[in-house]
Amino acid sequence: MGSNQYLVNNNYNNGSYRRYAVTFVENHDMQDRGTTSGYSPDPILKDTLAANAFMMAMPGTPCVFLPHWKAYKADIKSMINARKIAGISNTSSYINMRSSASLYAVATEGNNAHLLAAVGNGVSDYEPSSTYVKILSGYHYAYYLNKEAETAWVATPSGTYTNAFQVTLQAVSNDANAKLVYTTDGSTPTASSKQVSDGTKLTISSNETLTVGLLTNGTVKGIVSREYVIKSFEPHTATVYLKDPSWSDVYFYAWDNTSSHSTLLGSWPGTKMTATKSIDGYNWYYHTFDVNAADYSFNIIFDQGNGKDQTVDIGPITEDKYYEIAAKSNGKYTVNDLTSTVTGISDVTYTKPATATGWYTLQGVRINKPVQHGIYIHNGRKVIVK
Numbered sequence: 001m002g003s004n005q006y007l008v009n010n011n012y013n014n015g016s017y018r019r020y021a022v023t024f025v026e027n028h029d030m031q032d033r034g035t036t037s038g039y040s041p042d043p044i045l046k047d048t049l050a051a052n053a054f055m056m057a058m059p060g061t062p063c064v065f066l067p068h069w070k071a072y073k074a075d076i077k078s079m080i081n082a083r084k085i086a087g088i089s090n091t092s093s094y095i096n097m098r099s100s101a102s103l104y105a106v107a108t109e110g111n112n113a114h115l116l117a118a119v120g121n122g123v124s125d126y127e128p129s130s131t132y133v134k135i136l137s138g139y140h141y142a143y144y145l146n147k148e149a150e151t152a153w154v155a156t157p158s159g160t161y162t163n164a165f166q167v168t169l170q171a172v173s174n175d176a177n178a179k180l181v182y183t184t185d186g187s188t189p190t191a192s193s194k195q196v197s198d199g200t201k202l203t204i205s206s207n208e209t210l211t212v213g214l215l216t217n218g219t220v221k222g223i224v225s226r227e228y229v230i231k232s233f234e235p236h237t238a239t240v241y242l243k244d245p246s247w248s249d250v251y252f253y254a255w256d257n258t259s260s261h262s263t264l265l266g267s268w269p270g271t272k273m274t275a276t277k278s279i280d281g282y283n284w285y286y287h288t289f290d291v292n293a294a295d296y297s298f299n300i301i302f303d304q305g306n307g308k309d310q311t312v313d314i315g316p317i318t319e320d321k322y323y324e325i326a327a328k329s330n331g332k333y334t335v336n337d338l339t340s341t342v343t344g345i346s347d348v349t350y351t352k353p354a355t356a357t358g359w360y361t362l363q364g365v366r367i368n369k370p371v372q373h374g375i376y377i378h379n380g381r382k383v384i385v386k
Contacts, residue, residue, distance in 0.1 A: 021060035087111030151222030
């Protein structure tokens, strides 16, 4: 990970200022956007996951770049889960474990356990001491949790999945004979719940709340819970709207996030938009894209034509979006996402009616005046007529 590729706030190196450090990997102002052709390199090829893994395992207050979250939500959610289990805070301390051209490893001391993060293209050959258990790995990164954590671990995070899948139950414990107990109805597992060995794989094929505990010496501890929803993908369309920016020409340039980064509206600067739609009294340029696979997404740039002003890269997109042009940053326009504003439901308002001055029965029937004994409503209060 070259220093010119990522920027991470290094205040966590100073114990006195560590609590004030806000760490990040990338943002719109510094994102590598390639050339004006609009092509955006696949983030994974830039070690985006490894950079986020390093940041999430370190002290300070980590901030995840929204495009990274959208593209790699499951991986980053698992990193966050590991950080929480270890109990890492903005004041935690850390120790450098390995430093070389192909591998960097650091162990951070959380309130509950040490979390060791290894990053680099040599991570597959890295083997820390036997006091650590590998709980997570991906492109150029791996996480190891110290056995002192004494916890169950399920790497697959909560979320919605399109097909049945398997999850691996792990025991992170100094007790070599530790077992795992679990339930799938959200209840807390006990020593008498279903019992399995470390490394057991379970198939999740329906909506389930998987709760797993570590069983040692008859006691259940280190309980973790994951909520899974299985929802089959349904092909749909995603329409991108741009609020009329009062440009002489409006072009949409788009490309997908497949391995080939196929362009969707022709080569740069894309296709000139002419179709508009009136929404809430404003004109919006728009174009509709097909989303035919669960892992499919695309990106878009709004521009004024070849060699003229353009926006930053926008995406990944998988559903209807509404944007407006905002301020410039580093020579390119940024955008405001107005989706929730345009499609949101207005708050329901309620005006309390004036207090009724007539006479009503308890069933709400209005009468001129009570002629029988009983309880009635008058001026908003119950009245007993004898």
